Amino acid sequence: MLDLKLVRNSPDVVRHALINRNMSTELIDSLLEYDKAWREYLAEGDELKHKRNVVTREIAKLKKENKDTLSKIEEMQGINSRIKEIDDLIRDYKSKIHEIMLRIPNIPSSTTPIGKDENDNPVVRVVGEPRKFTFTPQPHWDIGEALDILDFEKGAKIAGQGFTVYKGMGAKLERALVNFMLDVHSRQGYLEVFPPVLINEKAMTGTGQLPKFKEDMYLCTDGYYLAPTAEVPVTNLYMDEYIEKLPVFLTAYTACFRREAGKHGQDTRGIIRQHQFNKVELVKFVKPETSYEELEKLTLDAEEILKLLNLPYRVVNLCTGDLGFSAAKTYDIEVWVPTQEKYREISSCSNFENFQARRANIRFRTPEGPQFVHTLNGSGLAVGRTVVAILENYQREDGSVEIPEVLRPYLGGEKEIRKEDLT
RNA sequence: GCCCAGGUAGUCUAGCGGUAAGGCGACGGUCUCGAAAACCGUUUCUUCUUUGGGAGAGCGCAGGUUCAAAUCCUGCCCUGGGCGCCA
Numbered sequence: 432m433l434d435l436k437l438v439r440n441s442p443d444v445v446r447h448a449l450i451n452r453n454m455s456t457e458l459i460d461s462l463l464e465y466d467k468a469w470r471e472y473l474a475e476g477d478e479l480k481h482k483r484n485v486v487t488r489e490i491a492k493l494k495k496e497n498k499d500t501l502s503k504i505e506e507m508q509g510i511n512s513r514i515k516e517i518d519d520l521i522r523d524y525k526s527k528i529h530e531i532m533l534r535i536p537n538i539p540s541s542t543t544p545i546g547k548d549e550n551d552n553p554v555v556r557v558v559g560e561p562r563k564f565t566f567t568p569q570p571h572w573d574i575g576e577a578l579d580i581l582d583f584e585k586g587a588k589i590a591g592q593g594f595t596v597y598k599g600m601g602a603k604l605e606r607a608l609v610n611f612m613l614d615v616h617s618r619q620g621y622l623e624v625f626p627p628v629l630i631n632e633k634a635m636t637g638t639g640q641l642p643k644f645k646e647d648m649y650l651c652t653d654g655y656y657l658a659p660t661a662e663v664p665v666t667n668l669y670m671d672e673y674i675e676k677l678p679v680f681l682t683a684y685t686a687c688f689r690r691e692a693g694k695h696g697q698d699t700r701g702i703i704r705q706h707q708f709n710k711v712e713l714v715k716f717v718k719p720e721t722s723y724e725e726l727e728k729l730t731l732d733a734e735e736i737l738k739l740l741n742l743p744y745r746v747v748n749l750c751t752g753d754l755g756f757s758a759a760k761t762y763d764i765e766v767w768v769p770t771q772e773k774y775r776e777i778s779s780c781s782n783f784e785n786f787q788a789r790r791a792n793i794r795f796r797t798p799e800g801p802q803f804v805h806t807l808n809g810s811g812l813a814v815g816r817t818v819v820a821i822l823e824n825y826q827r828e829d830g831s832v833e834i835p836e837v838l839r840p841y842l843g844g845e846k847e848i849r850k851e852d853l854t
Numbered sequence: 855g856c857c858c859a860g861g862u863a864g865u866c867u868a869g870c871g872g873u874a875a876g877g878c879g880a881c882g883g884u885c886u887c888g889a890a891a892a893c894c895g896u897u898u899c900u901u902c903u904u905u906g907g908g909a910g911a912g913c914g915c916a917g918g919u920u921c922a923a924a925u926c927c928u929g930c931c932c933u934g935g936g937c938g939c940c941a
Contacts, residue, residue, distance in 0.1 A: 473901060477910045484873080484910090487922045491872040500921075507921040673864060675880095796864080798881060801898080 432532050432790045439466055448538040451545050451751035462531045469524035476517040479510055486510075533636065534643050537786040539751045540760040542723070546750025552763070553750075558734070559743030561767045562824060569830075570770040571822040572701040575601060577830055578850055581702065592699075593691065593706040600848040604821070604834075605709060607841035608814050609684050612711040612736055616811055619732045621682035621713060626664035628685050629655040634667035637791030639757035639783075646692045657688035661712035662808045669716060670791040674804060677795055678717040678725065682811065685710065702815045703775065709814035715807040716793065719785065722805035723760070726782040730762045733778045733811040740835045742820050743767040745774050759784045764812070766820045777816045780809030 438445050442463060446456045486507055493500045539545075544553055575581025580601025586594035597605050617623055635641040635656050640648060640663060649657040658664055661683040668681070687710050698704035713732060717725045730746065737744045749761040758781035765774035785803035788794070794801040825833040832848045839846060 470901070473910080477901070480910060483921080488873065490921055494872080504921045511921075675864085796880070796897095800881095801864095 432786060433535055433538065434789065435466070435528070435532060438462060438532075438535070444538065445535065448536070448751075451539060452536055452754065453547065453752050454536070458531050458535065462528060462535075465524050465527045465531075469521060469528060472517050472520045472524065476514060476521055479514050479517070483507065483510055483514065530642075533641075533790075536756045537759050537783065539754055540723075540782065540784075542748075543754060543760045544748060544750045547752040548750075549753045551750040552747040552753055555746040555748050555762065557743075557745040558738065559741070559767075561743050561769065564769065566828040568769045568823060568826055570701060571819045574822045574826055574830070574832065575702075578832070578848055580604070580848065590706075593704070595702050595705060600842075600845070601818070603842055604818060604838070604848070605814055607838050608817050609709060609711060611838055611841055612811055612814070613682060613684055615736060615739065616682040616711065616713060616732065619680075619735070621680040621732075624665060624668070624681050624683045626661065626668070626683055626685065628658040628664065628688070630658050630663050630667075631655060634663055634670060634791075637667045637670050638663045638787050639790065643756060647690050649688050649690060658685060659689045660687050660810075661685040661710060662714060665712060665714045666787055666793075666806055666808065667791055669793045669804075672793060673801070674716055674793065674795050677804065678715060678721070681714045683712050683714070685712070701819065703819055705815060708816075711811050711814065713780075713809050713811045716788075716804045717807065718795070719802070719805050722782050722784060722807060725805075726760065726762070726780060726807055729807055729809050730764070730780040733764055733780055733809045736812050736817075737764065737766060737777070739837045740817070740821065742817075742824055742835075744777070755779070755781065757781075757783050757786050759786065762809075766816065767824065768819065769823045775816065775819075776813075777820065778810040778812045780807070782807050 433445065438459065442459055446459055449456045449459070486503055490500050490503050490507075493503070544551065546552065569577075572581065572583065576583070578600070580597065580599050582596040582598055585596040589596075613623055629651065632641060632654065635648070640656075640659060648659060651657065664685070665681050665683050669679070686707055688707050691704060691706060694704065702708070713729055715725050715729055734744070734746070744764055744766045747763050747765060749755075749758075749763055754761055761779055761781040763776050764778035764780065766777040767773075768775045783806045785805055787806045788803035793804050793806070795804050796802075821835060822832055825835065827833060827847075830850070834842060834846055834848065
């Protein structure tokens, strides 16, 4: 959420931000109108309440002295009915204002390039070189099925389209990656946490998933949402709190759940886009003046996983048209997928500045008073997509897949995945 | 799911119809060569402002009763304890 005072005092800054995000600015006009009306009624209401407080004290005093209070009480009854009217109006305007404020996206950082869509995202760096195959590389879904480590039919049978069962070395590889990532991030100084993935509405609003993206979320019958990313439970660990010791670095593995509404027809084969997937997340709470430096470091911490796995990747700086709702700046890390001859998103590292902190009310103390922290997060990494990258980049002509060296200790020293490894 | 006991400012606690009290912590000031102690002040949100400050809100959340609600009433949420059920 933005600072209402910023919208009030510099509406053009907000309008420009919306325009750069390819969004309409109409909301701002009605917001300013409601804000004006709200403050007018607030002033009138406060004046009447001041009077009520004064008279109420007089009545208390008169009663103590056993004097007549009837005329005062009658006077108050008139004031009270007007206060009630005004309070209703104030509440109404305030909720309208709040409703709009929750739907205004963050203002992009000055280092976020202006652009229309993903084609305008500048490449920041390219690391590693795509392997040159001496044979025709197979897509991961074919490799997975041939090795009997990915079972799409069984996933569809027990759940539906967009769910996959991992078997044997596939299941072990997924688990190994989770442990490997958590270990690396722990070494980098992040505290490991393991949070719930059923989340209440308040927390979902705190990080910005609600109210705007409700249709992308799974809602359980008793009002809980399934976490679409560990960002939600982990960032909200400090909801409504003061953080006494900054910075705080956390890492968490969770399952993530997304309805992928409106994404039908994209990545229908394989495990790139699933309704349920695993992710290891990095979350930082920092002082405002360090947040951009911390974003660089966080991105490098996520990249470290790809470097250790020896997977080629690149980093792009998302332009205003491609930037997420809550983010001020985002680096996407994209891993090379040989059969698509493309880099595909495997991590998204963002600085939200105080956008989430204001929504979730996460503050720290300064001599000048309480201040909102800056929050950051990034995937370190999406596990399923890492499996895709390993299967495709490490495949051999005979259909087996080499296991990256750093993962072997996590897989009992195994060096490869072959058909007969299945048990 | 049922029965108790609770939820008060950053934290701990008092108040149980009449301006939310006190301890601790943090920050600022006085004192000091410096520090500690002591003493004084501040501590959340909103709004107005002539920048000194004024006003309003705020006692888990939402309503209600009342001239007046932390206090009384209703519903809900959360925490602790007991009972039941249960992997």
